[in-house]
Amino acid sequence: MTIDIDYFLSTAAEAVKDKDVPVVDLIAVQTRDPFKVLVATILSARTKDEVTAKSSARLFKLAPDAKSLAQLSEEKIAKIIYPVGFYKTKARHLTKLPQALAAFPVKVPDNIEDLLTLPGVGRKTANLVVSVAFGKPAICVDTHVHRIMNIWQYVETKDPLKTEMALRKKLPPQHWITSNSILVALGQSICRPISPHCDICPLTAGCPKHGVKPRKIPGAKMKKTDTLKFISWNVNGIRAVEKKGFIDMLPEFDADIIGLQETKAQPDQLSDALKNIPGYTSYWHSAEKKGYSSVAVYTRLEPVAVHYGLGDPEFDCEGRVLTLEFDTYFFTTIYFPNSGDKLKRLDYKLRFNETLLKFVQEFEKKKPVILCGDFNVAHKEIDLKNPKTNAKNAGFTPEERSWMDSFIAAGFVDTFRIFNQEPEQYSWWSYRFSARAKNIGWRIDYFCVSQNGKKNIADATILKDVLGSDHCPVQLEYKNT
Ligand code: SF4
Numbered sequence: 001m002t003i004d005i006d007y008f009l010s011t012a013a014e015a016v017k018d019k020d021v022p023v024v025d026l027i028a029v030q031t032r033d034p035f036k037v038l039v040a041t042i043l044s045a046r047t048k049d050e051v052t053a054k055s056s057a058r059l060f061k062l063a064p065d066a067k068s069l070a071q072l073s074e075e076k077i078a079k080i081i082y083p084v085g086f087y088k089t090k091a092r093h094l095t096k097l098p099q100a101l102a103a104f105p106v107k108v109p110d111n112i113e114d115l116l117t118l119p120g121v122g123r124k125t126a127n128l129v130v131s132v133a134f135g136k137p138a139i140c141v142d143t144h145v146h147r148i149m150n151i152w153q154y155v156e157t158k159d160p161l162k163t164e165m166a167l168r169k170k171l172p173p174q175h176w177i178t179s180n181s182i183l184v185a186l187g188q189s190i191c192r193p194i195s196p197h198c199d200i201c202p203l204t205a206g207c208p209k210h211g212v213k214p215r216k217i218p219g220a221k222m223k224k225t226d227t228l229k230f231i232s233w234n235v236n237g238i239r240a241v242e243k244k245g246f247i248d249m250l251p252e253f254d255a256d257i258i259g260l261q262e263t264k265a266q267p268d269q270l271s272d273a274l275k276n277i278p279g280y281t282s283y284w285h286s287a288e289k290k291g292y293s294s295v296a297v298y299t300r301l302e303p304v305a306v307h308y309g310l311g312d313p314e315f316d317c318e319g320r321v322l323t324l325e326f327d328t329y330f331f332t333t334i335y336f337p338n339s340g341d342k343l344k345r346l347d348y349k350l351r352f353n354e355t356l357l358k359f360v361q362e363f364e365k366k367k368p369v370i371l372c373g374d375f376n377v378a379h380k381e382i383d384l385k386n387p388k389t390n391a392k393n394a395g396f397t398p399e400e401r402s403w404m405d406s407f408i409a410a411g412f413v414d415t416f417r418i419f420n421q422e423p424e425q426y427s428w429w430s431y432r433f434s435a436r437a438k439n440i441g442w443r444i445d446y447f448c449v450s451q452n453g454k455k456n457i458a459d460a461t462i463l464k465d466v467l468g469s470d471h472c473p474v475q476l477e478y479k480n481t
Pocket residue numbers: 151190191192196197198201202203204205207208209210212214
């Protein structure tokens with residue numbers, strides 16, 4: 001199998017964009033100082049990033065350049081940089097570094113051959129300094145790069161040096177500088193050395209997984225003939241709903257997959273408890289703007305692939321769409337834009353709607369698509385308490401309703417209305433005027449299924465008694481045959 005390296009590296013970069021930047025890259029960006037990059041790189045060997053970051057900061061306070069480093073004794077340096085790996089050896093190398101650098105007419109040499117003459121500098125360090133500090137083409141191959149390039153079968157090599165040589169011949173130059181930080185971040189977070197998390201990796205569908213034993217999802221249920229239970233819920237802030245008992249509530253749903261909208265959080269704002277609910281694996285697609293929009297999925301079924309967004313930056317920066325692909329269907333959770341005050345975002349919403357429809361129609365060509373989420377529109381008069389007074393308001397404008405007509409005409413089924421034709425069936429109530437107590441609400445949360453999955457729809461309900469948000473969850477039962 002030959003992989004498309006451009007696609008693999010750009011997808012990996014996207015998957016790790018919220019992860020911590022490797023500390024050496026961070027120091028390069030923060031200081032733009034080759035001396036500091038060189039020293040931090042020497043310290044980083046066999047050391048965790050957070051330890052390197054703290055040790056480097058302590059050392060740079062006293063020795064921001066070669067001249068001041070020369071004033072420190074080996075013993076003092078060892079004390080400052082402890083507990084980096086092999087701190088005594090590194091202290092010895094750093095003591096000799098100022099004199100070795102003095103042999104060059106520049107502060108730090110910018111080529112591999114000269115760098116290799118410095119104490120404590122091997123190929124990996126030299127390549128990293130050349131690429132990160134000077135932005136020159138070099139391929140830094142550490143254990144993650146070596147391992148992942150072999151897992152992808154992009155190279156077939158026995159050790160990092162052979163990997164570096166093979167990559168020099170094969171890897172397109174535009175990836176030389178960036179591949180190290182991407183693959184280190186991927187290797188630390190998703191493609192881990194032990195039991196890689198293929199279940200959450202966006203590359204899983206096309207990855208050769210050479211020699212890999214992926215982790216098993218705890219509680220994963222793999223029977224194909226089950227009737228599956230899906231839930232969709234606009235939680236109006238995952239951190240707010242966490243304080244209201246979400247972590248205990250989620251297992252009680254006993255759902256196979258739960259799509260959430262308006263989580264209003266980026267992954268680094270989530271507690272460990274939210275990220276590790278027993279039996280479930282979670283996926284998050286967040287807006288660039290903090291505390292805004294964003295969607296997530298909790299699943300106890302193992303997806304074959306995960307698709308983040310619509311592939312259109314205009315919408316993906318708002319973190320509105322997340323799709324999990326399974327063998328026999330796609331599960332897409334969506335937070336549709338709100339048309340807003342004075343309908344300022346109506347045009348944006350209509351563009352989003354059209355893009356989304358085309359997007360899911362492509363999936364539908366392969367297998368059924370289950371869409372859930374806050375559509376931010378009440379389709380018909382029966383779907384809200386006061387249709388007359390809301391006729392020109394966001395969520396019930398002729399334009400939004402007309403798009404919903406075209407969506408249904410395209411074959412997507414509003415599952416709830418198969419089973420329930422009654423009025424006053426709502427999923428959202430304003431926080432004002434005791435609207436929920438009086439059931440003055442709107443049905444704007446849906447489970448819709450593409451025509452090719454219609455025969456599998458078993459039941460659809462609104463869980464109106466579940467509290468915690470201004471929306472309640474909606475539920476679909478689906479025969480996975
Ligand atoms: S699919 Fe698995 S083996 Fe392949 S890159 Fe992702 S985590 Fe690594």
